[in-house]
Amino acid sequence: MSSYRPSLLLLSLLLLLPGVSGCWNYAEVDDMSIVAGVAIDKDKKAGKLLITTELFDTKGELQQNQASFKIVTLSGDTMFDIVRNMISMTGKKLFWSHSKAIIISEEIAREGVIRVIDWYSRDTETRSDVYIYVSGEPTARALLNMNGTSEMIMSFELAQMMRNETHVSTAPVVEIWDFIDKLESEGKSAMAPIVSIYANNKQKNERVYGTAIFSNDKMVGIVSGEESKYLLFAKDDVKGGVLVVGNESGVPTYSLEILKSATKLKPRWVNGRLQMHVQVLVETGLDEVMTAEGFNNFSDVQSIEQRGEEEVRQRIAAIIQKLQQEYHADVLGYGEIVHQEMPKLWKKISKNWPQEFAEMDIEVEAKVVIRSSAKTSRSIKMGD
CATH class of the missing domain: 3.30.300.210 (Nutrient germinant receptor protein C, domain 3)
Incomplete structure (x- = not known):
């Protein structure tokens, strides 16, 4: 698995650009938790949504390249309700413009995905080119929880895998705008890649392999890689x-x-x-x-x-x-x-x-x- 440093350098450069244009300064960046990716599960006990975010926090001045990673999980009734309430856990507003991955659990996918992606398509701070996945594990958060240390940004790793998937062709490359377009279009059905945890010799790695098939907004099946x-x-x-x-x-x-x-x-x-x-x-x-x-x-x-x-x-x-x-x-x-x-x-x-x-x-x-x-x-x- 590659180091997180190339991703960190790229992200640091991206963060510097708005500062140069005067849109927001270092102090504003310091007040934000940058979302790298999000996993969406069902809180079975409460019957609510369970959202897990992979966060990238800058510390001090950006040129020092100091950063920390953390995983934050919270349940609630709606996506926006949960995202806003996460401020009470992070102490910072979530910044979505550098998000790279949305991972949806199979349980949520089979029940219907419109209720969990509608907010993402409406909110002005989210990106339309983020990659969407269905988890091949019992939960979606299991993928983000692989980030047990600060050695990698799991969502960035997944995005890099998608950019290289054309060399393999064992899963479709799907951005959320395209997924939503398929849901809304007559004569089309949507699909999304399956991402799973692959264990070999006690080492665990994420693997994109296979396709989740949707009819309307509900997942109806899986085809292999x-x-x-x-x-x-x-x-x-x-x-x-x-x-x-x-x-x-x-x-x-x-x-x-x-x-x-x-x-x-x-x-x-x-x-x-x-x-x-x-x-x-x-x-x-x-x-x-x-x-x-x-x-x-x-x-x-x-x-x-x-x-x-x-x-x-x-x-x-x-x-x-x-x-x-x-x-x-x-x-x-x-x-x-x-x-x-x-x-x-x-x-x-x-x-x-x-x-x-x-x-x-x-x-x-x-x-x-x-x-x-x-x-x-x-x-x-x-x-x-």
Whole structure:
């Protein structure tokens, strides 16, 4: 896990900017607790909301780079009520303009998220580009409570992971403005990444892996990180990652780095039924061969490409079917595409879109191209 110092330096520079412009001075900064992130749970005993904030407090002059971190938890009836009452615990007003993460518990997500994000969308001090997550742990605060020392700002760590998620494509990158837009738009459903605690050899780290699926404002299911990759393929949102392709026996053998991906989506009306044609092109580089045989000619490359194409096609079809049959949730935005390209039809079916989406025929085509084989076409061979 990276040190908190780069985040601290960046934050210090950001805090200095308003001072230069004269908006507020060091004394005003000293009177604020800077919110790095917030976790939202349910207080089961009281039946209220339970809010946990990760706070960054400056001490003295900013140029000394002295800071402390603390976790503050308080329950209440509404978000604004809790946020305002936290002043009685911190002695300072909370400053939200540098917040990076909103983590919502699965329990809250399944009950409905509008009541906990409405304040965030209205308040003038909050940011619209903060990342939103659903906790894969029993509580959302468990993630922030990993910050047991001042060695890291957990919310900043999560934000950095989101910025690098495009290299992995095992979870969607979702800012709160986009999440709210999906909730408010006809023909769309929202989704959010899952963040969990990953334990290995007694060390614990946060991990973003998987997707929470929403219908209206309620979470209705989860898809795994591997399924999320093909979900992102299905909505033309893959920027990078790795495709693992098996050999002729199906044993995982080849690692293809995704260099470029493009998905074309075309709605059709075929034999009285709505159909979505999904055409995926994936350009890759062959980065790993887990066999001593390697590959020696063009036909070997073609064989790997063909198996990769079948893998991509089947996995995309499977995740779309899961969204249709299990969740009735169009997180892919296919309704919006139908609206744009077939407006007359959309006018007839829009009111019943969840059911129309569930019954829509899907046709998937996939093309995988290996553009390079890195530095060599040989595999490592043992000497005699």
